[in-house]
Amino acid sequence: MKELVTEMIGGETYQYHPLGEHVVRAIGVCGGRPTFKYTRIEITGTLERLASGESLESIVQGYRGRVSCEAILEASRLVNEQFLDTLPTLEPVG
8 A cells, every 4th residue: 555645635634545646545534445535435336336337427427526537437447456456366277
């Protein structure tokens, strides 16, 4: 995990570990589950909406500018990479 970043947002301390440019794990936010930076919007719910067939544009519009198309695509890429990185190596069968 990348090092802890500390910023002041609206007069309050915001500490997070960046997972990407738009996706973070923030201390004290959503139990440390990945969220979109500067929000309390967990990436899992957004990716579930995308997987269920909701359009990217509809999701972005629903967040009213708080989460960008680029942020959602980054979340999808990060989850995909993590999934692929955890797959066991397959050995040829005999």
